[in-house]
Amino acid sequence: DVKVTQSSRYLVKRTGEKVFLECVQDMDHENMFWYRQDPGLGLRLIYFSYDVKMKEKGDIPEGYSVSREKKERFSLILESASTNQTSMYLCASSLQPYTDTQYFGPGTRLTVL
């Protein structure tokens, strides 16, 4: 079974803090994704990575950066957290970038105070 794990289920941070969200997958997938999920807005793509050290901006990259130093690990970084970044963050991985099943982690509920 594909397993995607995320470093924290719940996180509370203060405005201006630097926040790291980590994601690890164990299926040797080339492609990894970071989404945020908000009520009424659904899943929105922040960044995706199609190979180690390769990344592409998604629909809402502002205020975020990513790092992929190893194939299995994809990190989302909030350089200076703001209250409007309070959300559910979901990581996913897939074999092919666009047409393949995406396997999601359990999510990190981030609250920025």
Add this chain to the structure above:
Amino acid sequence: QKEVEQDPGPLSVPEGAIVSLNCTYSNSAFQYFMWYRQYSRKGPELLMYTYSSGNKEDGRFTAQVDKSSKYISLFIRDSQPSDSATYLCATTGGYQKVTFGTGTKLQVIP
């Protein structure tokens, strides 16, 4: 206009009912259609996957795509309380990111 529109619900049905969940989309280039199921406090998981128009059946679940009207449906027969979840439709043309609907929350009452 959003690329994928989905009624957020909530939809509440008695156990054993037939459930119909629907999405509309605007981009005629979309060719691949998916339904993900998301239980509370979990990540989405793929439920059904179809390519182009037509029907696909898997147990109690049937996915239907009508490309002429840009309409995607998921039918659940003999619904069970364990089907209570949020259902997200998703689609892509194959060479760009997957676009997700906002999800419909379903509750099946015993």
